[in-house]
Amino acid sequence: SLMHAVQLESELREHDVNLYSVTEQIDTTSATGRFNFRNIASAAEFERDMIRQRTKMGLNELAVERKWPNDSAPLGYELDPEGRLSIVGDEEKLVIEIFELYIEEQSMPEVARILNDRGHRTQAGGKWSPRAVGDILRNEIYRGDYDVADVSEHVPEYQIVDDATFEEVESIRHRFQRDEASKSSMSD
Numbered sequence: 001s002l003m004h005a006v007q008l009e010s011e012l013r014e015h016d017v018n019l020y021s022v023t024e025q026i027d028t029t030s031a032t033g034r035f036n037f038r039n040i041a042s043a044a045e046f047e048r049d050m051i052r053q054r055t056k057m058g059l060n061e062l063a064v065e066r067k068w069p070n071d072s073a074p075l076g077y078e079l080d081p082e083g084r085l086s087i088v089g090d091e092e093k094l095v096i097e098i099f100e101l102y103i104e105e106q107s108m109p110e111v112a113r114i115l116n117d118r119g120h121r122t123q124a125g126g127k128w129s130p131r132a133v134g135d136i137l138r139n140e141i142y143r144g145d146y147d148v149a150d151v152s153e154h155v156p157e158y159q160i161v162d163d164a165t166f167e168e169v170e171s172i173r174h175r176f177q178r179d180e181a182s183k184s185s186m187s188d
Contacts, residue, residue, distance in 0.1 A: 001048075006038060009034065012028070013028065065084075067082065075094065076088060076092050076094070087158075098111060099169055100165075102137055102169055108130035108134050111130075141158055143163055
């Protein structure tokens with residue numbers, strides 16, 4: 001940002017360090033050089049903001065059409081030719097199995113162990129870890145909640161896990177936080 005560039009240039013000047021550029025008109029030993037440096041920094045900040053704005057507009061356009069924002073669909077889905085998610089049968093069963101196992105075991109490490117023992121692999125082909133299990137359990141796309149850019153809505157054709165199952169998993173995942181909250185309110 002322009003602010004950071006000016007701060008950096010000022011800090012360098014305090015330490016008697018000057019910037020010289022072979023390709024631009026930058027020589028921070030003179031007022032003209034500092035002016036040019038700030039203009040270049042300002043133009044760079046403007047370009048960065050324009051890129052951010054264009055990216056957001058592109059994401060919003062994708063989201064309005066319920067398209068997935070990148071090339072890798074979450075476990076349980078594949079991208080159709082239009083870029084929307086479509087459910088993959090075998091992977092859908094694995095996602096449901098992960099949710100059911102977690103309700104049963106109430107432990108991400110234990111679910112990961114069971115999945116590995118059963119020979120299941122992650123999308124990348126690796127072994128399951130508690131974090132990978134948690135990523136699945138937290139992803140609201142599995143309940144059909146599509147949240148991309150400024151679009152946030154329920155898309156029934158994306159739903160793999162019913163709301164009751166998803167909410168039960170959420171309740172189990174947050175059980176210790178509830179316990180701590182009730183303990184602290186009892187001590188007040």
